[in-house]
Amino acid sequence: MDWTREMRYRPYxxxxxxxxxKLQRQAGSSPAQLHxxxxxxxxxxxxxxxxxxxxxxxxxxxxxxPFGAAHGLKxxxxxxxxxxxxxxxxxxxxxxxxxxxxxxxYSGSALAQGDxxxxxxxxxxxxxxxxxxxxxxxxxxxxxxxxxxxxxxxxEKPAKFSEHFRDPQIMEKDGHYYAILGAQTAEGEAGHIxxxxxxxxxxxxxxxxxxxxxxxxxxxxxxCPNLVFVDGYAVMIFCPQGLNKQVSSxxxxxxxxxxxxxxxxxxxxxLVNSSDKPLNLDCGFDxxxxxxxxxxxxxxxxxxxxxxxxxxxxxxxxxxxxxxxQVKELHVKDGKxxxxxxxxxxxxxxxxxRYDFAGTLPMIPEPDTQQYELSITIAKDQEGSLNxxxxxDNHHALKLNFDTKKGQLTIDRGQxxxxxxxxxxxxxxxxxxxxxxxxxxxxxxxxxxxxxxxxGAQVATLRYFADQNNNRIYFNQPTxxxxxxxxxxxx
Amino acid sequence: MDWTREMRYRPYxxxxxxxxxKLQRQAGSSPAQLHxxxxxxxxxxxxxxxxxxxxxxxxxxxxxxPFGAAHGLKxxxxxxxxxxxxxxxxxxxxxxxxxxxxxxxYSGSALAQGDxxxxxxxxxxxxxxxxxxxxxxxxxxxxxxxxxxxxxxxxEKPAKFSEHFRDPQIMEKDGHYYAILGAQTAEGEAGHIxxxxxxxxxxxxxxxxxxxxxxxxxxxxxxCPNLVFVDGYAVMIFCPQGLNKQVSSxxxxxxxxxxxxxxxxxxxxxLVNSSDKPLNLDCGFDxxxxxxxxxxxxxxxxxxxxxxxxxxxxxxxxxxxxxxxQVKELHVKDGKxxxxxxxxxxxxxxxxxRYDFAGTLPMIPEPDTQQYELSITIAKDQEGSLNxxxxxDNHHALKLNFDTKKGQLTIDRGQxxxxxxxxxxxxxxxxxxxxxxxxxxxxxxxxxxxxxxxxGAQVATLRYFADQNNNRIYFNQPTxxxxxxxxxxxx
Numbered sequence: 001m002d003w004t005r006e007m008r009y010r011p012y013x014x015x016x017x018x019x020x021x022k023l024q025r026q027a028g029s030s031p032a033q034l035h036x037x038x039x040x041x042x043x044x045x046x047x048x049x050x051x052x053x054x055x056x057x058x059x060x061x062x063x064x065x066p067f068g069a070a071h072g073l074k075x076x077x078x079x080x081x082x083x084x085x086x087x088x089x090x091x092x093x094x095x096x097x098x099x100x101x102x103x104x105x106y107s108g109s110a111l112a113q114g115d116x117x118x119x120x121x122x123x124x125x126x127x128x129x130x131x132x133x134x135x136x137x138x139x140x141x142x143x144x145x146x147x148x149x150x151x152x153x154x155x156e157k158p159a160k161f162s163e164h165f166r167d168p169q170i171m172e173k174d175g176h177y178y179a180i181l182g183a184q185t186a187e188g189e190a191g192h193i194x195x196x197x198x199x200x201x202x203x204x205x206x207x208x209x210x211x212x213x214x215x216x217x218x219x220x221x222x223x224c225p226n227l228v229f230v231d232g233y234a235v236m237i238f239c240p241q242g243l244n245k246q247v248s249s250x251x252x253x254x255x256x257x258x259x260x261x262x263x264x265x266x267x268x269x270x271l272v273n274s275s276d277k278p279l280n281l282d283c284g285f286d287x288x289x290x291x292x293x294x295x296x297x298x299x300x301x302x303x304x305x306x307x308x309x310x311x312x313x314x315x316x317x318x319x320x321x322x323x324x325x326q327v328k329e330l331h332v333k334d335g336k337x338x339x340x341x342x343x344x345x346x347x348x349x350x351x352x353x354r355y356d357f358a359g360t361l362p363m364i365p366e367p368d369t370q371q372y373e374l375s376i377t378i379a380k381d382q383e384g385s386l387n388x389x390x391x392x393d394n395h396h397a398l399k400l401n402f403d404t405k406k407g408q409l410t411i412d413r414g415q416x417x418x419x420x421x422x423x424x425x426x427x428x429x430x431x432x433x434x435x436x437x438x439x440x441x442x443x444x445x446x447x448x449x450x451x452x453x454x455x456g457a458q459v460a461t462l463r464y465f466a467d468q469n470n471n472r473i474y475f476n477q478p479t480x481x482x483x484x485x486x487x488x489x490x491x
Numbered sequence: 492m493d494w495t496r497e498m499r500y501r502p503y504x505x506x507x508x509x510x511x512x513k514l515q516r517q518a519g520s521s522p523a524q525l526h527x528x529x530x531x532x533x534x535x536x537x538x539x540x541x542x543x544x545x546x547x548x549x550x551x552x553x554x555x556x557p558f559g560a561a562h563g564l565k566x567x568x569x570x571x572x573x574x575x576x577x578x579x580x581x582x583x584x585x586x587x588x589x590x591x592x593x594x595x596x597y598s599g600s601a602l603a604q605g606d607x608x609x610x611x612x613x614x615x616x617x618x619x620x621x622x623x624x625x626x627x628x629x630x631x632x633x634x635x636x637x638x639x640x641x642x643x644x645x646x647e648k649p650a651k652f653s654e655h656f657r658d659p660q661i662m663e664k665d666g667h668y669y670a671i672l673g674a675q676t677a678e679g680e681a682g683h684i685x686x687x688x689x690x691x692x693x694x695x696x697x698x699x700x701x702x703x704x705x706x707x708x709x710x711x712x713x714x715c716p717n718l719v720f721v722d723g724y725a726v727m728i729f730c731p732q733g734l735n736k737q738v739s740s741x742x743x744x745x746x747x748x749x750x751x752x753x754x755x756x757x758x759x760x761x762l763v764n765s766s767d768k769p770l771n772l773d774c775g776f777d778x779x780x781x782x783x784x785x786x787x788x789x790x791x792x793x794x795x796x797x798x799x800x801x802x803x804x805x806x807x808x809x810x811x812x813x814x815x816x817q818v819k820e821l822h823v824k825d826g827k828x829x830x831x832x833x834x835x836x837x838x839x840x841x842x843x844x845r846y847d848f849a850g851t852l853p854m855i856p857e858p859d860t861q862q863y864e865l866s867i868t869i870a871k872d873q874e875g876s877l878n879x880x881x882x883x884d885n886h887h888a889l890k891l892n893f894d895t896k897k898g899q900l901t902i903d904r905g906q907x908x909x910x911x912x913x914x915x916x917x918x919x920x921x922x923x924x925x926x927x928x929x930x931x932x933x934x935x936x937x938x939x940x941x942x943x944x945x946x947g948a949q950v951a952t953l954r955y956f957a958d959q960n961n962n963r964i965y966f967n968q969p970t971x972x973x974x975x976x977x978x979x980x981x982x
Contacts, residue, residue, distance in 0.1 A: 017506035018586075021557070024532075025582030029569070029636030035579060041515075056859060066512070078520070082862070083841070086981035088526060089580075091516030095509075145520030347838060347980065350574070368547060371573070489838065490577035491981075 001068060001319075005130075008065070008072030009103060012095065015067055023067060027320035031468050032447035035371050036348055036491040037306075038079055038087050038324035042066045045322040047167075047224060047289040048303045049076050050110035053296055054117040055143045058084050060291075060303060061093055062324060063107060069316035074104040076121070078145070083344035084301065084327040086491045093147055100125055100135040100153055107224065109169045109291065110141075111177075117141040118201065120154065120179060122166035132163040136181065138202060155179070155196060155205045162186045165194070167224045169291075177201050178266055180211065182222040182238070191222040191240055195269040211236070213259050213271035214278065219243040224256075224289040227264060228300040231332040234264040236271055237281060237292050237302065248278045251425050253308050256281045256288050258337055275335065283430045284451070284460035285413065285421065292330065300330040302339065306448060306461055314418040314465040315447075323448060325461055333457075340456040341441065349373060349486035358482035363474035367487055370468055374442040376483035380435050381405045384479050388444070389416055389464065390472030397472070398449060398464055400440070407434035409453065417466035430458050443488075492559065492810075496621075499556070499563030500594060503586065506558055514558060518811035522959050523938035526862050527839055527982040528797075529570055529578050529815040533557045536813040538658075538715060538780040539794045540567050541601035544787055545608045546634045549575050551782075551794060552584055553815060554598060560807035565595040567612070569636070574835035575792065575818040577982045584638055591616055591626040591644055598715065600660045600782065601632075602668075608632040609692065611645065611670060613657035623654040627672065629693060646670070646687060646696045653677045656685070658715045660782075668692050669757055671702065673729070675712040682713040682731055686760040702727070704750050704762035705769065710734040715747075717783040718755060719791040722823045725755040727762055728772060728783050728793065739769045742916050744799050747772045747779050749828055766826065774921045775942070775951035776904065776912065783821065791821040793830065797939060797952055805909040805956040806938075816952055817934065817941060824948075831947040832932065840864060840977035849973035854965035858978055861959055865933040867974035871926050872896045875970050879935070880907055880955065881963030888963070889940060889955055891931070898925035900944065908957035921949050934979075 023042035033039060038060070046063040053059070061076035078093035094105040101123030108121025123135040136155035141147045157165045164184035171178050176197055183194040195208040211225075219242030226237040237258045243250070248257065257278035261271035281290055281304075288309065292302035307313070307322030315321055328339035357364055364374070370389065378386070382404050387397035399412040414426030430453060432438060441452040446468065451460040475481075514533035524530060529551070537554040544550070552567035569584035585596040592614030599612025614626040627646035632638045648656045655675035662669050667688055674685040686699040702716075710733030717728040728749045734741070739748065748769035752762035772781055772795075779800065783793035798804070798813030806812055819830040848855055855865070861880065869877070873895050878888035890903040905917030921944060923929060932943040937959065942951040966972075 012509040012512060013507045015508035016504045017508055017511040017557070018503040020508040020511050021503060021583045021586070024580075025569075025584065025636075028580050028582035031635055035573075041580075066508070078516075081981060082526075082860070082978075083980045086577075088981045089515075089519050089532075091519035092512045093516065095512070144522055145516075344980070369573070487573075489574045489835070490572060490579045 003068065003070040003072065008070055010073070012066070012073070020066060023319055026318050030315060030318050030320065032315050032465055034323045034445045034448055036488055037326060037445050037448060038062060040064055040320050040322065041077060041089060043320055044069050044071065045305070045324070046071070046307060047107045047305050048291040048324055049107050049121065050119055051291045051293050051301070051303055052110040052112055052117060054110070054112040055115070057082055059110065059117070060087070060324070064092070068319045069313070069321040074106060076105055083347065084342045085344040085347060090145060093141065093145070094119065094121060094139060098149065100137055102126070107167045107289070109293070111170045111172060113201070115143055118170065119147070120168045120170040122168065123153070133157065134163060134165045136168050136179070150202060154203070158207065160186055161194075162189065164221050169226050171227065173266055175199070176266070179205070180225045180227055182225050184221040189220045191218040191220050191242070193222055193225040193236070193238060195266070197266070208266070209269040211269045211271060213261070213274045214276050216247040216277070217244070224291065226290065226292040228292045228294055228330065230300045230330045230337070233332045234261040234271055235259070235330065235332065235337060236261070237290055239288055240278070248280070250280055251428060252285060253310055253421070253424055254288060256290050256304070260332060260335060260337065279336070281337070282461050283428055283458050284411065285428060285462040287325065287461045301342070302328045302330055304461065306463060308421070311421050313420060313463060326443065326450060328459065331456070336457060338456040339452070339459045341452065348488040348491065350489055351486065353487045355485045357484070360478045360480050361475060362478050363472070364485060366471045366473060367485060368471065369487060370444050370446045370471060372444050372485055372487050374440070374444070374473070374483065374485045376440050376442070376481055378402055378404055378438040378440070379480040380437050382479055385476040386479070387472065387474050387476065388442070388449070389466045389470050390474060391467065391470045392472065396466060396470055402438055404432070404438050405435055407432040407436065409438065411451070411460055411462065413462055413464055416464040420463060420465065428460060430460065494559065494561040494563065499561055501564070503557070503564070511557060514810055517809050521806060521809050521811065523806050523956055525814045525936045525939055527576075527979055528817060528936050528939060529553060531555055531811050531813065532568060532580060534811055535560050535562065536796070536815070537562070537798060538598045538796050539782040539815055540598050540612065541610055542782045542784050542792070542794055543601040543603055543608060545601070545603040546606070548573055550601065550608070551578070551815070555583070559810045560804070560812040565597060567596055574838065575833045576835040576838060581636060584632065584636070585610065585612060585630060589640065591628055593617070598658045598780070600784070602661045602663060604692070606634055609661065610638070611659045611661040613659065614644070624648065625654060625656045627659050627670070641693060645694070649698065651677055652685075653680065655712050660717050662718065664757055667757070670696070671716045671718055673713045673716050680711045682709045682711055682733070684713055684716040684727070684729060686757070688757070699757070700760040702760045702762060704752070704765045705767050707738040707768070708735070715780040715782065717781065719783045719785055719821065721791045721821045721828070724823045725752040725762055726750070726821065726823065726828060727752070728781055730779055731769070739771070741771055742919060743776060744801055744912070744915055745779060747781050747795070751823060751826060751828065770827070772828070773952050774919055774949050775902065776919060776953040778816065778952045792833070793819045793821055795952065797954060799912070802912050804911060804954060814939060819950065822947070827948060829947040830943070830950045832934070832943065839979040839982065841980055842977065844978045846976045848975070851969045851971050852966060853969050854963070855976060857962045857964060858976060859962065860978060861935050861937045861957075861962060862979050863935050864977045864979055865931070865935070865964070865974065867931050867933070867972055869893055869895055869929040869931070870971040871928050873970055876967040877970070878963065878965050878967065879933070879940070880957045880961050881965060882958065882961045883963065887957060887961055893929055895923070895929045896926055898923040898927065900929065902942070902951055902953065904953055904955055907955040911954060911956065919951060921951065
């Protein structure tokens, strides 16, 4: 479908309920639909927003255009959970309805304050000449889910930035409130993270300054910055657009990256002793706009948009697109970020149908669904290919080409099914330690694969679009390996 | 809200998508909303429909009027699950869109046929003078969820019945198709179950006759008949309206009852050697329109509407109403129907937070949520009251008044919170074996209590509307008891 500007910004009230019900049916019944990941009730899903713990529950929203697979007029769709795994739909929580967010209730974050949750988000406004002004807005959500927006913006865009000034992450430190935002300088169009502070929350916001975190220029724009404190380190997760690939290599249209510092100086807006060269947060094909926060249970968690800007997916033809990743627990080890499934993911396992295997294997018995967890260790000093989602005729599979002698894994989604974003390549290669066992924890959910490598040292996330009957799991030649497979229940 | 006929039958296309999104938000975020039971995406939920196993998944739909807590223009909202516990929303599957179902795609059932699912349902048609004609209609659903309705009705109403002729349950026996329907005779207005048969499925339906199953008249109408075969017996589950309480006692406005026979004679439409006097399927306050079927795994399962006709509930003010029960596995023992939670219900338990107790107890530690399973055995020869959902000031609680000497349990929802259907009493009394331990397995889900008594010999299901902070569990005096409590995760 060709989405004109008029179609994309048509008010929700001008769509009929019958159209929406049909779109919800189309999304809900797609064979490619996710069964244990957050997916759009209808239309397009993008950035996770407002990831938080409040009122004895975990909360996250996602950016949503409900009326098709297009980046149209966006709202927040709210989900809640008691275990970070089983999410319940709570409905649309922030919708464009005033002069400041007239053209979209864009991304933002949330901060629990007693018995209310404070939401800070970007209102997207365009004037009649389609000139954009971003506003940083506030809203309160009470325990019953009622939302009241603040009458006035928290932050108006400083003149030194272009129209690209958005995605506030709000946090509280030592009695002060802080927010970091993605920003582009008006002059020179350079990407930055901008730090703001206030002591009053609802007002009094003023700029601290651009965050110093690398000697390198982070492209022409940074989106979705997140600062989290992990195992004594400060971790900045962000999405640089137009980053020079010689600074840090990536293959996706835009990367989601991170820097690690020994701490963060809020007075001087500095990631202290930064790792300087950003690393990819995910070494797969489709992660962007991850949102992370420090939870009251002492852990830092992240959740990602599985989808990319400026990218089409096969389900666009079914009028829906994208999903969120599973929640990942963050750790820092040896100067690198580790991401692991949360412990409650184990509650999805259908233990009665668990299958264990060990030996020199040609294959692993075929599950009867693309909804499973495969935990597998491939012994060191072997070379070969583990094929997942294989068709009976061997023509289609997701190929994990491993060399555990040299220490390399190449994920090839070129033959798994319908092509996705092939302009940006069909393989991703991950360097591993030479002559070591390779541990993979693989989650398959109908059109999503999340591959945790060596205890979360790397994560490779990717969408695939295969026939739902393609379930063969096999090595291209007998390979020494062991592990377990569990079918997983719906969330 | 006062729902006029015009409002109730307004076409879905005349509502705006924004209105529907607001209604979905209201339902999704209600403090009384269910977290591990099927609940309406918006508006009113009633009968379960099309409960079946097809394409490696369990399926059930619910009758839904999406635009408020009223019995308006109904559709089927479809859910699917891989374990009978974790249900995923699939969206609206049968909507009123032709001359036969113009005023509602009413209740019906489903039968898997190879790689398609056959749906048989009642189309509700009214003419311009508002005279109703019910049609029994057919539709095919394929594996991708696409539905195609048959062009012509399967069954047109025989003249001997009034406008009340509906709720077909379709089944297959020895190569023949059968359907039982709820019916009211035009003359005398007597309630019956009517048996039909066909060898072609899509056509050729003809009447076998009224089902003989009791010497007593089953009131003025029978709704939602279900025939299932359980442990070698034929069980007829149905909803007689206007049943003489001297035939079989009940307190709800209309009961959901069952009869047990040694078999069912399809040639002569007879429940062979019937138990004759129907018994209540549920001894609580709110079960109706249960749907049951024989699954390919060898078990018979039932799922119930938790809600009653002609009854208002407090959430009507929030524009949504009702839910489905959990799925219950059926057994026959000592001439009575037993209903038990399915084994996968255990996967909801948060084992890490399990609390075991035993002794002569004044109370059980308070859970921090109205989302738990309480398994408790109260020793024989005691009298007292187990209070659930108790407020700190002791003014509010759901009271389970037990006498394990005499053998009686009285459930009193009169003081738990907002009143519901008080015209039909605030207590329900269940007779038990004298001088026996009392085993209760209690599921609490924010506004729903399901109480399985003595291994499912009785089930008492009820809605309650209490402050979500009221979580005290205590005896009115120290009582000898033991058991376990688990918080449960969202489905």
